[in-house]
Amino acid sequence: MSGKQSDRTGSLLGLSPVVVQRIKKGWTSQERAIISTLSILAFLTIWEVVVIYFKRIDPLFASAPSIIFAAGQELVASGELFRHAGVTLQNLIIGFVLAAIVGNFVGIAMGRMKYLDFAATPFVDALNAVPRIAFLPLIIIWFGIGIWSKVVLVFLGAVFPMLINAYEGVRGTDPKLIEAARAYGATERDIFFKVVFPAAIPFIVAGLRQGVGRALISVIVAEFFASNAGLGYLIQFSGATFRTGHLFVAILVVAIFGILATYGIRVSEKRIAPWLHERHAD
Amino acid sequence: MNHIRVDQINHSFQTVSGGDPILALKDVSFEIEQGEFVSLLGPSGCGKTTLLRIMHGLIKPTEGRTLVDGKTVTGPDPRRAMVFQDFGLLPWRTALHNIEMGLEFQGVNKEARRKTAAEMINVVGLEGFEKHYPHQLSGGMKQRVGLARALTMSPESFFMDEPFASLDAQMRELMQEELLRIWSQFKTTVVFVTHGIDEAIYLSDRIIVMSARPGRVKLEIKIPFPRPRHGVRATPEFAHLREELWEILKGEIQYGRMRETVGG
Numbered sequence: 001m002s003g004k005q006s007d008r009t010g011s012l013l014g015l016s017p018v019v020v021q022r023i024k025k026g027w028t029s030q031e032r033a034i035i036s037t038l039s040i041l042a043f044l045t046i047w048e049v050v051v052i053y054f055k056r057i058d059p060l061f062a063s064a065p066s067i068i069f070a071a072g073q074e075l076v077a078s079g080e081l082f083r084h085a086g087v088t089l090q091n092l093i094i095g096f097v098l099a100a101i102v103g104n105f106v107g108i109a110m111g112r113m114k115y116l117d118f119a120a121t122p123f124v125d126a127l128n129a130v131p132r133i134a135f136l137p138l139i140i141i142w143f144g145i146g147i148w149s150k151v152v153l154v155f156l157g158a159v160f161p162m163l164i165n166a167y168e169g170v171r172g173t174d175p176k177l178i179e180a181a182r183a184y185g186a187t188e189r190d191i192f193f194k195v196v197f198p199a200a201i202p203f204i205v206a207g208l209r210q211g212v213g214r215a216l217i218s219v220i221v222a223e224f225f226a227s228n229a230g231l232g233y234l235i236q237f238s239g240a241t242f243r244t245g246h247l248f249v250a251i252l253v254v255a256i257f258g259i260l261a262t263y264g265i266r267v268s269e270k271r272i273a274p275w276l277h278e279r280h281a282d
Numbered sequence: 283m284n285h286i287r288v289d290q291i292n293h294s295f296q297t298v299s300g301g302d303p304i305l306a307l308k309d310v311s312f313e314i315e316q317g318e319f320v321s322l323l324g325p326s327g328c329g330k331t332t333l334l335r336i337m338h339g340l341i342k343p344t345e346g347r348t349l350v351d352g353k354t355v356t357g358p359d360p361r362r363a364m365v366f367q368d369f370g371l372l373p374w375r376t377a378l379h380n381i382e383m384g385l386e387f388q389g390v391n392k393e394a395r396r397k398t399a400a401e402m403i404n405v406v407g408l409e410g411f412e413k414h415y416p417h418q419l420s421g422g423m424k425q426r427v428g429l430a431r432a433l434t435m436s437p438e439s440f441f442m443d444e445p446f447a448s449l450d451a452q453m454r455e456l457m458q459e460e461l462l463r464i465w466s467q468f469k470t471t472v473v474f475v476t477h478g479i480d481e482a483i484y485l486s487d488r489i490i491v492m493s494a495r496p497g498r499v500k501l502e503i504k505i506p507f508p509r510p511r512h513g514v515r516a517t518p519e520f521a522h523l524r525e526e527l528w529e530i531l532k533g534e535i536q537y538g539r540m541r542e543t544v545g546g
Contacts, residue, residue, distance in 0.1 A: 180370030183340060184384040184431070185360040194386075198374050273374070274417065 063244040068252075071245030080234075085253055087230040088219055091147060092257075095154025096215045103159040103211065104204055107166025111200075112192070117167075128160045132214075133221055140226050150222040150230070157218030161210035169203025170196055202273035209265040216258050285316040285471050286439065291336060291346035293329070306332050308496040310346070319465065319472040321482035323527070324492030324500075325535040330475045331443055333497065337473060338362050338441050350439075360384050363432035367444040369424040371416040377423075378403065378412040381430045388435075395434075402430035405464060422453040429464065439471040446481070458485060466509070479527045483520060484511060491530060494538025500530065 044065045050056045051064040059067055075081035110117045135156060136149075143149040173196045181195050223232020231250050238246035293307040306329040314320050322330040335341045337348045339358040348355040350362070363384070364370075371380045381399040390398075403412055406426040416424055425445055432440060445461075446454040458481060465472060476482050482489045486505055493500045505523075507514050514520050 176366065176368055176370055177372060179340065180364070180366060181383070181387070183338065183358050183360070183364040183370075184435070185358070185387040187387070190387055195372065198372070201374075274415070 060242055060244060063248050067245040068248045071243070072249045072252075075246060075249055081249070081253065084229060084231050084234045084250070087227075088223065088232065088254075088257075091150040091222070091230060092154060092215055092219045094147075095151040095219065096158050096212065098151070099155045099158035099211060099215065100162055100208060102155075103162030103207070104166045107163040107207075108170050108197075108200070110163075111167045111170025112196075124160065124163065127156070128164070132157045132218055136222065136225055139222075145226040145228070149226045150219055153222040153226075154215045154218045158211035158215040161214060162204070162207040165203045165207025165210065166200060169200030169207075172203070173199040202269065205265065205269050205272055209262055209269065212261040212265060213258065216254070216261065220254060284313040285318070285351065286314040286337065286473070287349040288312050288333075288337060289347050289349060291333065291343045291348070293332060293336060293341075293343045293345070295344075305496040307336075307343075308498050310492075310497065310499055312490055312499055312502065314471060314473065317469045317471055319474065319485060319487045321474045321476055321486040321489045322492060323476060323479065323482045323489050323531070324497060325494050325531060325538055326477055327495050327538065328492045328534070329495060329497030330477075330492055333492075334441055334443055334473060334475050338364060360388065360435045361438045362441050363435045363437035363439070365425070365428045365432050365440065365442045365445045367447050369416070369421075369428050369448075371424060371427055373416050376413050376415055377408060377419065377427045377430075380416070380427055381434055384431055384435045398434050399430070402433045405433060405467075406430045407460070420453070421449045422457055425449065425457060426460070429461070433464070433468075437470060439473065440465075442472065442474045444475055444477070447476075447478075454481070461485065462510070479524055479531065480515070483507075483523055483527070484515065489527070491527065492534075494534045494541070500534065503527070 047062075048065045051059050051062050052066060072081070106120070110120055132153060136153060139149045139152050143152055177195050177199065178191055181191050186194070219230070220232040220235070223230035224236045227233045231254050234250040235247060235254075238244070238250060288311055291307055291310040292305070294303040294305045296303050310333060322333060324330045332341065336343045337355070339348075339355045339362070372383070375383075378396075378399050381402055382395040385395040385398060400412070403409060406429050408423060408426050408430065411419065411423065414423075416427070419427070425448075428445070446457050449457060462485065474482070474485060483505060488505060489503050491500045491503065492498065503523075507517075507519070
């Protein structure tokens with residue numbers, strides 16, 4: 001679009017010349033917010049209209065925003081949504097926290113101790129290579145279908161990205177920083193707590209972000225097969241009983257969990273290590 | 283008694299790919315007097331950086347020893363304050379907190395550390411930047427932080443590893459002036475590694491010229507210019523000395539290149 005054209009379009013949309021100037025220059029956040037919202041609204045409108053108004057597709061099959069909204073109301077009113085969400089959250093948090101503790105501890109230890117690294121790596125690599133879902137039948141045999149089977153699968157899903165990131169963070173410490181610390185009289189302990197560990201923190205946080213994503217997948221899958229409560233169970237049950245409206249509601253809640261979790265960690269990642277994200281002054 | 287004495291240092295190291303060990307330094311011996319500013323000048327790869335680290339105690343030489351005040355060096359010592367080419371600053375610490383690092387490792391309490399670090403900020407001219415992080419500082423400022431950190435140790439000597447090599451040409455000259463200004467207050471012994479001839483002549487009392495790898499002392503030359511040396515770069519004597527040293531260095535660079543291609 002030429003300069004003159006976009007000016008005219010801008011004023012047609014009722015945008016001030018200042019905003020139009022800025023839009024011409026780049027991808028402004030105003031533009032992004034407007035268009036993203038319009039896109040979502042358009043999608044929902046088309047969906048609703050195609051299914052309900054034009055009756056093009058069977059609502060049992062495709063559902064529709066109005067149906068989903070109604071299903072949502074029903075689930076909230078009966079308290080079911082909160083109950084299932086609560087169960088999922090519980091499984092998720094316990095499994096994730098355990099994975100975070102074990103994963104980071106072992107990852108850091110492996111990074112510092114050569115023999116532990118050599119001894120443990122084959123197990124880490126082997127377990128990491130297997131899609132965690134493959135362990136589910138075994139987990140059910142060992143832990144039944146109570147809370148622990150979910151927690152264990154979440155743990156297995158989340159622990160490896162965190163272990164590996166913590167390990168890389170420790171191993172990847174800039175040797176020049178360690179040398180500088182030694183030159184100024186640091187003991188081995190000083191070097192670990194004041195140089196290696198702080199340097200590893202951005203990696204550990206990245207590991208947490210990856211771990212959360214995996215944990216969420218694991219908890220839903222575990223709840224598909226080894227549960228009678230939780231959002232995963234709700235999804236599976238709604239699907240089995242053809243309640244597509246409920247199905248979408250559950251999926252939506254899971255999506256919200258996922259977005260909140262990863263967004264939250266991503267924001268703190270930027271805060272924690274500004275020097276990794278910024279460009280230098282000179 | 284001289285302050286620092288390097289005694290028959292020979293050093294070789296294994297390459298990552300295995301094979302024969304590389305001889306980095308050969309029969310290196312020289313002496314440095316108390317309060318002298320000595321530059322180690324040589325072509326890239328001649329081992330001067332390794333030599334500096336051996337002298338400091340960060341690396342153990344394969345053969346030979348360094349003596350400081352008559353005592354053999356066995357390990358790194360913060361009283362030999364080091365300044366690094368890449369600054370060596372912890373990116374998650376503010377300037378002030380970085381400056382405190384040496385004192386922190388010495389076990390000095392927080393108040394005393396703060397106080398000394400704040401004084402040094404003034405000495406290096408970084409007032410107002412105490413709370414800045416290294417990524418928010420220019421190269422010259424980062425190196426000032428490095429200098430300040432060195433100064434907090436009230437060191438007996440400064441070991442400087444091409445400290446201005448990462449700076450642009452203008453900043454480099456500015457920092458050279460700064461260094462001399464600060465040094466003239468304390469008149470500590472300085473061991474300064476560089477491959478810049480102008481820099482070495484301008485700053486030093488004496489230059490130890492090293493050969494290409496394996497590094498040997500090729501010659502020692504006393505710099506005849508009196509201090510302060512503000513206009514000295516424009517004098518014909520400076521130019522002469524520069525040319526002389528450049529011819530020597532050029533020869534070493536070419537010789538080193540030749541040996542490398544031939545496989546010596």
